[in-house]
Amino acid sequence: MNMLTLSHVKKRFGDKTVLEDVTFSVPEHTVFGFVGQNGAGKTTTMKIILGLLEANSGEITVGGEKVRYGDTPTNRLIGYLPDVPEFYSFMTPKEYLHFCGELTGMSSSSIKARTTELLELVGLSNEKRRIKGFSRGMKQRLGIAQALFNRPRLLICDEPTSSLDPVGRREILDILTAAKEHTTILFSTHILSDVERICDEVAFLHEGQIVLQESMEKLKREHASIGYEIELEYPEDTAKLLLAFPSIKKSNENHLLLERADQVQTEAVLRFILEHHIPFRRFEKQELSLESLFMEVVSK
Structure with missing residues (x-):
């Protein structure tokens, strides 16, 4: 079953078209990478999913229910992590999550149990400091805990790793991977290595x-x-190689690229190198890079 479906969604701001016939589906219990350059329309799409912006045309469903602009009941199914989450900085993580639980009308025992569970998940269970002393990465982890508090069926993350150092990015990606067991994740980003890792x-x-x-x-x-x-x-x-194989490209003085080669061509190049006793340091297969694929697709 698809947790989220967008069908032919279009959005204009004045005479500028920001989204044009956007259609895609997100299956349950997946991490779905929503990839695009800054300004591609990712945040606009997410605001429409949340009912904060009105699409000019098209339809969106969450959990099979239609999204309505302004007052949509589907938001009870959604947790949202913005790129820069904001908190009451004078609170501790435990106090803040208790406050979130009280706002939703949960019982004290449920709030306590859920707070303990989520602080453990995001690695903040022993943190007693006020939020004002938190690093960017710690705030992102607390933001995930907040977004997951009501056990949403869909978690929307808007560029959650864009301003983090490598350690902070790895921590957030590990948390999202663990959260996939309990929810579906729409992961908006322009960092393609993150997509390759968890999506x-x-x-x-x-x-x-x-x-x-x-x-x-x-x-x-x-x-x-x-x-x-x-x-x-x-x-x-x-x-010697460039003369024998015109399809080979030179990347620098002693590096060559054999692109889109089949087995016959690859074997011919290797045979040539060996028969002509050409010393080489490396003959390495280049695996899929989302960055190269993305650049290839958008340049068409």
């Missing part, structure tokens, strides 16, 4: 349009190799 499916948004949607498994299978990188010992030997 099950991905959609590329470019200039307001979905230019590719596919499972990561299928992408890796269909684009398993984009070619081979050849590093020669001596730069002067590059001319």
Whole structure:
């Protein structure tokens, strides 16, 4: 079952079209990478899903229920983590989550149990400091706990790792991977390495349009190799290979790229190197890079 479905969604601001016929579906219990450059329309899409903006046309459903602008009951199914979450900085993490639980009318025992569970999940169970002393990464972790408090069926994350250092990014990605067991995650980002690490499916948004949607498994299978990188010992030997194989490209003085090569061509290049006793340091298969795939798709 799909937890989130967008069908032919269009959004204009004045005479500027921001989203054009956006259509995609997010299956349950997946991490869905919603990828695009800054300004591609990702945040606009999420605001429409949350009923904060009105689409000019199209339909959105969450858990099979239609989203309505302004007052949508589907938000009870959604947890939301903005790119820069805000808190009452004088509170501790435990106090803040208790406050969130009280706002929703949960019982004291439920609030206490859920607070303990979530602080453990995000690695803040022993943190006694006030939130004002938190790093950006700690605030993001607390933001995830807040967004998950009511056990949402869909968690929307807007660029959750964009301003974090490598350690902070890894921590957030690990938390989201663990959360997938209990919810579905729409993961908006422009950091493609993060998508490769945790996402099950991905959609590329470019200039307001979905230019590719596919499972990561299928992408890796269909684009398993984009070619081979050849590093020669001596730069002067590059001319021999370039003359024998015009399809090979030179990347620098002793690095060559054999792109989109089939087995016959690959074997021919290797045979040539061995028969002509050309010393080489590396003949390495280049695996799928989402960055190269994204650039290829959006340049069409």
